[in-house]
Amino acid sequence: MSCYCCSSGEKKMKQKLSYLEQDKSIPIPLYKIWPGNNYFLRSGKYIMGRDIGTYIATWILVIIPSLLFFGGVCTDYFRFINIFAGIPITLIAIFLLSLVIYCLIKVGSIDPGYLPKSIECYKDKLTRDRKLLKKLSNVNYHHHHHNEVLEDEEEDSDLEDDEEEDPLGGNGLMTSVTGEKNKKPQYKDFTCNGFKMRLKYCSTCKIYRLPRTSHCRRCNSCVDRFDHHCPWTGTCIGRRNYKYFYFFVLFTTIAMIYGFTCSALEIALFVFKATRSYDNSTGYKDESVGNALFACLASSPLSFVICFFTVIMVFSTGSLSCFHSFLVCKNITTYEHINETYKKSGNPFHLGFWKNMKDVLYSTVPKSQLGLTKMITINEIETGNPDMLVGEPSHELMELQQEDIVDQVNDNHNQNENYQYSYYTTEVVHHDEIV
Numbered sequence: 540m541s542c543y544c545c546s547s548g549e550k551k552m553k554q555k556l557s558y559l560e561q562d563k564s565i566p567i568p569l570y571k572i573w574p575g576n577n578y579f580l581r582s583g584k585y586i587m588g589r590d591i592g593t594y595i596a597t598w599i600l601v602i603i604p605s606l607l608f609f610g611g612v613c614t615d616y617f618r619f620i621n622i623f624a625g626i627p628i629t630l631i632a633i634f635l636l637s638l639v640i641y642c643l644i645k646v647g648s649i650d651p652g653y654l655p656k657s658i659e660c661y662k663d664k665l666t667r668d669r670k671l672l673k674k675l676s677n678v679n680y681h682h683h684h685h686n687e688v689l690e691d692e693e694e695d696s697d698l699e700d701d702e703e704e705d706p707l708g709g710n711g712l713m714t715s716v717t718g719e720k721n722k723k724p725q726y727k728d729f730t731c732n733g734f735k736m737r738l739k740y741c742s743t744c745k746i747y748r749l750p751r752t753s754h755c756r757r758c759n760s761c762v763d764r765f766d767h768h769c770p771w772t773g774t775c776i777g778r779r780n781y782k783y784f785y786f787f788v789l790f791t792t793i794a795m796i797y798g799f800t801c802s803a804l805e806i807a808l809f810v811f812k813a814t815r816s817y818d819n820s821t822g823y824k825d826e827s828v829g830n831a832l833f834a835c836l837a838s839s840p841l842s843f844v845i846c847f848f849t850v851i852m853v854f855s856t857g858s859l860s861c862f863h864s865f866l867v868c869k870n871i872t873t874y875e876h877i878n879e880t881y882k883k884s885g886n887p888f889h890l891g892f893w894k895n896m897k898d899v900l901y902s903t904v905p906k907s908q909l910g911l912t913k914m915i916t917i918n919e920i921e922t923g924n925p926d927m928l929v930g931e932p933s934h935e936l937m938e939l940q941q942e943d944i945v946d947q948v949n950d951n952h953n954q955n956e957n958y959q960y961s962y963y964t965t966e967v968v969h970h971d972e973i974v
Contacts, residue, residue, distance in 0.1 A: 563921070566914035569930065573911060574656055574664040575760040577774075583911035585648040588758055588774030594647055597771045601643065601791075604798070604848055605636050611841025612802050619809055619839075628801055635794040642787035643772070645780065650907040652763035652777030654752060655930035657745030658923040665920060727939065734887035738939065746928065747939040751888070753874055766872040776873075779907065782900045785863050792856040799849035802842045809835040870895035908932050 570583030578587040587594070613632065616625035727738045727747055740747050741754050744761045748754075753765035755775045764778035776784045813831035836843055866876060870888045875881065890898060910931035923929075926940055 563917035566916055568911070569909070569913050569915055570911035572661055572664060572915075572920075573909075574660040575653065576758050577760075579911070580648070586650050586653075586774075586909075586911065587648055588768075588772075590757070590770040590773045593770040594773030597643065597773075600852075601636075601639060604845065605632075607841050608632060608798055608801075608845055611839065612798070612805055612845055615805050615809075615839045615842060616801075619805070619812070631797065632794075632801075635790060635797060638790045639787060639794055642783045642790060646776070646783040646787055647772045647774055649780055649783075650909055650911075651775040651781075652765075652779040652905075653758070653775075653907075653909055654744065654746060654749065654761040654763055654936060655908050655910075655928040655932045656760070657925070658920060658927045658929050659745050659925050660743075661920050661929055662923075665917065734884055736884075736887065746936070749936060749939065751872065751875070764872060765874050767874060779904050782904075785867065785900065788856055788863060789860050792853060792860045795849040795853040795856060798845050799853065802845040802849070805839065805842050806832075806835055806846070809839065867899045868892055868895055870898060905933075906931070908936065 568583055570579045570586075573579075576589040578589070578591065579585065580587065609629065609632065613625060613629045616628055723740050723742075725740050727740075729736060729738065736750055738747050738750065741761050743754060743759070746761065748761050749763055751764045752761050754761045755765065755768050757768045758775050760775075762775045762777040764781065766776040766781055766784075768775050769784065772784060772787070774780070810828060810831040813834055814828060863873075866873060869876075869886065870890060871881070871886055875886075881887075888898075889895065908931050910929075913930070915929070920929075928937065928940065
């Protein structure tokens with residue numbers, strides 16, 4: 540009987556896995572077969588990183604102290620001082636919290652700047668990912684589905700186990716997806732704003748990377764203007780979400796300082812009133828400072844909790860804000876700063892203080908190149924050109940994939956005229972291993 544059940548289960552599994560072989564013309568949304576470590580919401584409209592647990596922890600660290608502030612400190616202003624002090628303090632707190640939440644949502648739910656992958660990556664995923672095939676075999680994609688969440692395989696990284704990890708999540712030492720030696724040239728040399736630079740070939744994504752791009756081993760994707768992989772926001776920080784990350788850290792720091800100031804001021808006013816000789820709203824008078832502090836602790840314990848919490852957090856978020864403000868002024872990423880990328884050659888992207896600020900924080904967010912909501916068939920993937928990029932790649936990225944590049948191309952990620960790619964040669968460098 541058990542043998543029959545086992546054989547019956549295996550037969551059903553084979554039928555499910557052979558479904559796509561019989562119906563390879565059925566359109567499939569790209570996000571369902573995206574060869575990266577991501578979660579998707581609302582049919583691929585929102586993309587999140589793999590660190591969901593720490594992202595939720597960040598939300599808890601934002602929401603819980605905020606509720607304590609509103610329920611404790613703001614309430615005490617209405618109780619012990621007056622309504623005209625409580626109303627503006629509460630409204631300012633709501634405004635700061637709204638900014639923090641907005642930036643946290645944006646930084647954690649949009650494409651950080653992933654570059655499209657070669658169609659070979661999709662072929663490989665369809666070949667070896669039996670879990671994916673099983674999911675696809677149960678869905679008819681002729682109909683549009685909403686509110687679906689897909690978790691890619693947890694261990695989808697194609698890096699070797701003994702490879703050295705980058706603390707920021709980036710990695711320039713990539714191995715081939717198939718394990719075979721890639722025949723493409725490792726580098727393409729070019730000039731940018733008069734500086735000579737070298738582009739690397741990523742044999743995991745099977746593309747030549749744009750300048751300032753690095754492969755994130757946590758997300759298993761190349762990220763344009765890669766800054767670092769931030770587990771607290773659950774995803775990579777790149778060209779498309781860096782300014783939201785910066786403002787999230789900055790507004791969080793401001794909110795912490797504001798929370799500490801309001802709490803400390805409320806404690807000070809309570810103590811001041813409790814030590815006076817006249818009757819007041821605290822219910823105490825002619826108390827010593829020590830007794831007044833204990834009375835305040837008994838009456839308003841949340842004010843002390845907020846003071847303690849904000850003092851601890853402001854050192855973390857404040858130092859991070861100062862560090863990233865320094866990076867913004869220099870128009871340099873965390874990855875480039877730690878690796879001293881431009882120590883010898885100079886930074887070709889440095890445009891001056893004001894232009895750097897405008898370029899990094901106030902420029903328009905470029906369109907995502909992934910095209911995750913587009914539909915594609917298994918036939919198109921299997922018969923596609925090996926050099927084809929799946930999604931909506933930019934003109935600059937497509938140009939880089941050509942064997943010979945001698946023309947001049949403007950970078951549409953940045954509208955500043957000083958920022959452009961000027962290809963002077965394509966130098967083929969031969970080594971035994973891909974770097």
